[in-house]
Amino acid sequence: MLSSRRSLILLLSIISFAVASSSIDLSGLLPQLSPHASVTDGSNLAAQRWTEFDSPTPGATVNVATEQDVLVTVQYCIRENIEFLSQNGGHGWSTTIHLKQNGIIINLGALNDVTFNKAKTEVTVLGGALVSDVVAAQFANQAIVATGTCNCVGALGSALGGGLGNLQGKLGLISDSIISLNVVTASGKSITVTEKDFDLWWALRGSAANFAIVTSVIMRSHPVEAAGLTAWTGPLIFAENKLEELVQAVDELFLKPEMSVSLVFVSSGPPNNTAQVIASVFFYGTEEEGRQAFAPLYKIGPLVDGTTIQPVTRWNDANNSTCVKGERKQTFGAGLARMVPATWREIYKEFQSFIQLSGSANSSVVVNADSLVELRQIPEGSSSFPFRNTINFHAFTVAWYADPALDHRATAYGSNVRDLWRSTSGLKENSTYINNAYGDEALEVVYGHNLERLKALKRQFDPYGRFTQWFSLAD
Numbered sequence: 269m270l271s272s273r274r275s276l277i278l279l280l281s282i283i284s285f286a287v288a289s290s291s292i293d294l295s296g297l298l299p300q301l302s303p304h305a306s307v308t309d310g311s312n313l314a315a316q317r318w319t320e321f322d323s324p325t326p327g328a329t330v331n332v333a334t335e336q337d338v339l340v341t342v343q344y345c346i347r348e349n350i351e352f353l354s355q356n357g358g359h360g361w362s363t364t365i366h367l368k369q370n371g372i373i374i375n376l377g378a379l380n381d382v383t384f385n386k387a388k389t390e391v392t393v394l395g396g397a398l399v400s401d402v403v404a405a406q407f408a409n410q411a412i413v414a415t416g417t418c419n420c421v422g423a424l425g426s427a428l429g430g431g432l433g434n435l436q437g438k439l440g441l442i443s444d445s446i447i448s449l450n451v452v453t454a455s456g457k458s459i460t461v462t463e464k465d466f467d468l469w470w471a472l473r474g475s476a477a478n479f480a481i482v483t484s485v486i487m488r489s490h491p492v493e494a495a496g497l498t499a500w501t502g503p504l505i506f507a508e509n510k511l512e513e514l515v516q517a518v519d520e521l522f523l524k525p526e527m528s529v530s531l532v533f534v535s536s537g538p539p540n541n542t543a544q545v546i547a548s549v550f551f552y553g554t555e556e557e558g559r560q561a562f563a564p565l566y567k568i569g570p571l572v573d574g575t576t577i578q579p580v581t582r583w584n585d586a587n588n589s590t591c592v593k594g595e596r597k598q599t600f601g602a603g604l605a606r607m608v609p610a611t612w613r614e615i616y617k618e619f620q621s622f623i624q625l626s627g628s629a630n631s632s633v634v635v636n637a638d639s640l641v642e643l644r645q646i647p648e649g650s651s652s653f654p655f656r657n658t659i660n661f662h663a664f665t666v667a668w669y670a671d672p673a674l675d676h677r678a679t680a681y682g683s684n685v686r687d688l689w690r691s692t693s694g695l696k697e698n699s700t701y702i703n704n705a706y707g708d709e710a711l712e713v714v715y716g717h718n719l720e721r722l723k724a725l726k727r728q729f730d731p732y733g734r735f736t737q738w739f740s741l742a743d
């Protein structure tokens with residue numbers, strides 16, 4: 269008892285010291301926070317983000333430890349008229365995030381529990397959990413849950429914009445697995461949202477960052493035998509002159525529910541910095557089934573076959589190199605209905621040229637093709653994700669570099685690549701999955717046909733524009 273009081277006193281003195289160096293007066297908030305919460309100045313590591321390009325520069329970070337901490341922090345910010353931004357994994361790259369020294373980050377990172385019910389049919393994911401937390405919990409509980417393909421990304425940060433994952437063919441979007449959401453609203457109330465809450469339920473699953481802070485969700489999960497925790501996956505590396513054939517094959521490949529594939533360009537690294545062409549394949553089943561399903565890619569003749577059976581804890585390994593935080597990363601995305609070989613050749617050339625710039629060897633081009641079978645059985649209007657029946661491929665390029673002097677070159681490169689994708693996208697309108705968008709897009713590009721309904725709901729649920737950092741719907 270004595271030691272816990274002592275640590276509380278110590279904690280409060282650390283908090284007071286940290287707050288003293290911040291430009292925002294949070295002294296009224298401190299007594300309301302739980303003992304394990306903390307407040308630090310804006311440059312604290314807890315707030316370090318995936319990209320430093322155009323990133324927020326808050327005056328302070330509130331590191332919450334309970335769902336109640338989120339509520340009291342939001343209520344305090346509303347009362348004191350302080351701008352705030354919730355942070356889950358810190359990987360949001362949109363240039364719309366513009367928090368200044370008079371604003372605070374509500375860092376959800378310590379809210380990272382992932383707990384299953386006894387039957388393993390439902391899982392509660394707290395608002396700060398990362399994809400890696402969900403992956404570890406799946407393994408420990410022998411259950412499958414829809415989640416993203418990069419361990420470092422926020423589990424809810426990615427899910428709440430729709431959520432793409434490699435089990436999409438079987439489970440739909442990550443947000444399609446949500447059963448209920450605990451949220452703190454723009455009016456500073458804590459509520460639980462289920463399908464009975466018609467409008468908010470629809471809006472939160474696809475556009476949540478505009479309406480509330482989601483402190484936890486309950487999602488469907490699927491108990492499995494040991495074999496159900498493994499998949500056949502890995503890279504197939506192709507000679508550059510096979511690019512057109514490969515693009516054509518990916519365009520024509522019918523993806524069964526168990527399948528997903530990403531076509532990737534990365535640099536071979538210094539001194540040559542040659543762009544490598546990789547197809548990263550995934551089959552939720554046996555090696556034999558996987559090889560058969562991806563026969564059209566094998567027919568082209570990969571130079572290297574790195575595929576193997578992997579446990580769920582290794583499925584995301586190939587993406588760990590993109591998880592590094594810091595440095596500058598400008599990321600441009602586009603949705604595609606089809607893959608056009610000539611366009612991809614042009615993009616290859618742009619990429620090859622960009623990675624010759626000093627310090628840009630970690631850049632990449634990625635296009636994800638996930639099975640659309642389950643996704644398209646779920647009605648279009650069931651959530652605010654707008655591209656269920658239009659986008660077949662989600663593409664993005666990360667221009668990654670360290671020197672701010674390259675900012676303009678990186679913007680021009682990313683913008684050119686996006687123009688190339690758009691020029692042959694096969695879509696009637698430019699459309700980009702919101703979590704892949706750069707930040708300069710017209711709102712129609714990320715919200716599609718849902719824009720007017722979302723704007724009306726924004727007026728109803730967030731009339732004072734408390735949530736404006738994420739492709740703002742505020743008038």
Ligand SMILES: Cc1cc2nc3c(=O)[nH]c(=O)nc-3n(C[C@H](O)[C@H](O)[C@H](O)COP(=O)(O)OP(=O)(O)OC[C@H]3O[C@@H](n4cnc5c(N)ncnc54)[C@H](O)[C@@H]3O)c2cc1C
Nearest residue numbers: 354355356357358359360416417418422425426432482703
């Ligand atoms: C390396 C990498 C891999 C990726 N892989 C995938 C993938 O496999 N599938 C996929 O769909 N996307 C993927 N993305 C895109 C990703 O979904 C978006 O970048 C997403 O915004 C990141 O969420 P975050 O929590 O990490 O970022 P943050 O910057 O913390 O959050 C992004 C935005 O969401 C808001 N937000 C975060 N948490 C909450 C919450 N609990 N309640 C309300 N609002 C919240 C924040 O306020 C912010 O506006 C990837 C991105 C990167 C950089």
